[in-house]
Amino acid sequence: xxxxxxxxxxxxxxxxxxxxxxxxxxxxxxxxxxxxxxxxxxxxxxxxxxxxxxxxxxxxxxxxxxxxxxxxxxxxxxxxxxxxxxxxxxxxxxxxxxxxxxxxxxxxxxxxxxxxxxxxxxxxxxxxxxxxxxxxxxxxxxxxxxxxxxxxxxxxxxxxxxxxxxxxxxxxxxxxxxxxxxxxxxxxxxxxxxxxxxxxxxxxxxxxxxxxxxxxxxxxxxxxxxxxxxxxxxxxxxxxxxxxxxxxxxxxxxxxxxxx
Amino acid sequence: xxxxxxxxxxxxxxxxxxxxxxxxxxxxxxxxxxxxxxxxxxxxxxxxxxxxxxxxxxxxxxxxxxxxxxxxxxxxxxxxxxxxxxxxxxxxxxxxxxxxxxxxxxxxxxxxxxxxxxxxxxxxxxxxxxxxxxxxxxxxxxxxxxxxxxxxxxxxxxxxxxxxxxxxxxxxxxxxxxxxxxxxxxxxxxxxxxxxxxxxxxxxxxxxxxxxxxxxxxxxxxxxxxxxxxxxxxxxxxxxxxxxxxxxxxxxxxxxxxxxxxxxxxxxxxxxxxxxxxxxxxxxxxxxxxxxxxxxxxxxxxxxxxxxxxxxxxxxx
Numbered sequence: 021x022x023x024x025x026x027x028x029x030x031x032x033x034x035x036x037x038x039x040x041x042x043x044x045x046x047x048x049x050x051x052x053x054x055x056x057x058x059x060x061x062x063x064x065x066x067x068x069x070x071x072x073x074x075x076x077x078x079x080x081x082x083x084x085x086x087x088x089x090x091x092x093x094x095x096x097x098x099x100x101x102x103x104x105x106x107x108x109x110x111x112x113x114x115x116x117x118x119x120x121x122x123x124x125x126x127x128x129x130x131x132x133x134x135x136x137x138x139x140x141x142x143x144x145x146x147x148x149x150x151x152x153x154x155x156x157x158x159x160x161x162x163x164x165x166x167x168x169x170x171x172x173x174x175x176x177x178x179x180x181x182x183x184x185x186x187x188x189x190x191x192x193x194x195x196x197x198x199x200x201x202x203x204x205x206x207x208x209x210x211x212x213x214x215x216x217x218x219x220x221x222x223x224x225x226x227x228x229x230x231x232x233x234x235x236x237x238x239x240x241x242x243x244x245x246x247x248x249x250x251x252x253x254x255x256x257x258x259x260x261x262x263x264x265x266x267x268x269x270x271x272x273x274x275x276x277x278x279x280x
Numbered sequence: 281x282x283x284x285x286x287x288x289x290x291x292x293x294x295x296x297x298x299x300x301x302x303x304x305x306x307x308x309x310x311x312x313x314x315x316x317x318x319x320x321x322x323x324x325x326x327x328x329x330x331x332x333x334x335x336x337x338x339x340x341x342x343x344x345x346x347x348x349x350x351x352x353x354x355x356x357x358x359x360x361x362x363x364x365x366x367x368x369x370x371x372x373x374x375x376x377x378x379x380x381x382x383x384x385x386x387x388x389x390x391x392x393x394x395x396x397x398x399x400x401x402x403x404x405x406x407x408x409x410x411x412x413x414x415x416x417x418x419x420x421x422x423x424x425x426x427x428x429x430x431x432x433x434x435x436x437x438x439x440x441x442x443x444x445x446x447x448x449x450x451x452x453x454x455x456x457x458x459x460x461x462x463x464x465x466x467x468x469x470x471x472x473x474x475x476x477x478x479x480x481x482x483x484x485x486x487x488x489x490x491x492x493x494x495x496x497x498x499x500x501x502x503x504x505x506x507x508x509x510x511x512x513x514x515x516x517x518x519x520x521x522x523x524x525x526x527x528x529x530x531x532x533x534x535x536x537x538x539x540x541x542x543x544x545x546x547x548x549x550x551x552x553x554x555x556x557x558x559x560x561x562x563x564x565x566x567x568x569x570x571x572x573x574x575x576x577x578x579x580x581x582x583x584x585x586x587x588x589x590x591x592x593x594x595x596x597x
Binding site (some may be wrong): 037038039057058101112115116117120142143145146147148149150151152154155156158159160161163164175179180184185186187188189191192194200202224239242243244245246247248249250251254255256258259260261262264266267268269270271273274275277279280 | 381391442456535577589
């Protein structure tokens with residue numbers, strides 16, 4: 021089985037993020053870039069499927085500026101077999117539709133039976149990439165999996181969210197996105213770190229994928245940010261020390277706010 | 281009047297509150313047309329009409345209930361036939377799956393997790409709350425019909441009763457698809473769903489143990505609230521992962537959020553910052569959660585919460 025795990029480099033989850041005032045895109049220079057934490061679950065799940073299905077390979081795929089290669093290297097140290105990095109200046113500001121176009125072309129280029137993604141990216145947080153990729157590739161998708169099994173050519177997925185649970189079946193090839201509760205991503209071992217140095221990492225340009233640069237990037241986006249602003253600080257805050265009446269004071273506050 | 285297409289979310293034969301919220305928004309933008317992917321009973325039609333759906337489109341093809349890709353094809357044909365000014369869906373797993381596929385199919389702009397949608401000269405504009413609620417963004421689609429998913433609880437449903445015209449639509453579902461084999465709503469012990477609840481009571485590291493979450497649940501129950509938890513609490517195994525509020529968990533935007541023993545790391549704030557009113561109880565006066573709180577008590581939640589529960593019970597008689 022050939023498994024492609026998609027990886028995005030994002031500003032550190034724990035950092036404050038902001039939009040670049042010039043073009044309303046994410047200011048990626050304002051915070052350290054790291055592998056998206058949610059994608060590490062996708063890499064881990066891909067590795068587990070590889071380990072339970074003999075003869076499988078895991079390819080990690082990422083799109084982004086040159087430094088994004090760091091996130092792909094991280095995935096190689098975890099145990100992925102090869103990495104593919106789509107990098108092209110024309111990609112800056114690409115929206116989800118353009119991103120899905122590029123990733124789908126790259127996935128077809130690489131070859132796949134199963135594509136695994138994180139549930140969403142921690143920066144844009146749209147959570148639509150699995151569906152968009154599946155639509156572009158013309159294959160089924162199951163998103164937000166809390167359990168993934170491959171039985172022959174059938175993908176079986178459990179989805180458990182705050183709103184309920186579902187069992188989903190789809191024939192391969194397919195696209196799946198996984199929730200963070202699905203597994204515990206491994207830390208790269210020393211051996212893994214050493215082995216990663218000799219693993220293949222290739223780069224692809226838009227020309228390599230046969231994509232017209234004018235169909236991607238900020239100018240081709242199907243959505244545009246009209247304006248953005250920092251949320252104004254919340255109104256009046258009241259912080260009190262509990263002097264034996266803390267609970268009653270909260271109740272009083274809730275009553276005055278008509279929340280009781 | 282311009283039509284706004286709303287995908288109704290029918291679970292176990294009933295329409296949920298998120299759909300009424302979508303209809304309320306659609307009613308402000310134009311004439312709401314609700315589409316039910318599956319059988320629509322007269323009760324469902326009446327319910328949709330009570331929130332302003334002037335037309336209800338039904339498709340009694342049972343396969344649509346289990347095949348998301350079929351719903352996409354249905355929406356595609358309805359958009360082509362009726363040229364609505366926007367398509368509104370709930371920001372749920374299924375809503376986003378459908379929105380993503382439909383966006384590619386129609387090469388149209390997809391806007392997710394809107395907290396408000398308004399009409400403007402250039403078409404429909406959505407308000408989104410990004411980067412953990414620290415930034416407010418207004419965005420619109422530049423081509424195609426805007427496909428918008430709206431976060432539950434973003435607006436208060438407003439009744440606007442009409443008698444809907446009912447029209448049957450049909451679609452051919454072909455090819456290989458993912459199929460939902462079984463489905464069940466979350467067993468939440470009578471509590472509302474986390475994303476739909478008007479009030480959320482959440483516990484964090486300060487709760488101290490799995491069995492102490494009973495206190496958080498008790499407070500939730502006197503307020504008819506859902507129970508959430510911080511990542512520290514779910515990682516410790518004190519409460520199920522499904523209840524985790526935060527950047528890597530569920531995003532909630534209730535009327536009232538009560539954070540008990542939660543420090544308020546950015547990870548957590550990302551999931552609850554847009555709550556209308558925030559109350560925090562924490563032992564540490566320096567905890568960042570107090571920067572967000574409209575009302576905060578520096579104290580031990582194991583003392584404050586029982587008193588709060590008693591006081592609410594007294595006031596509610």
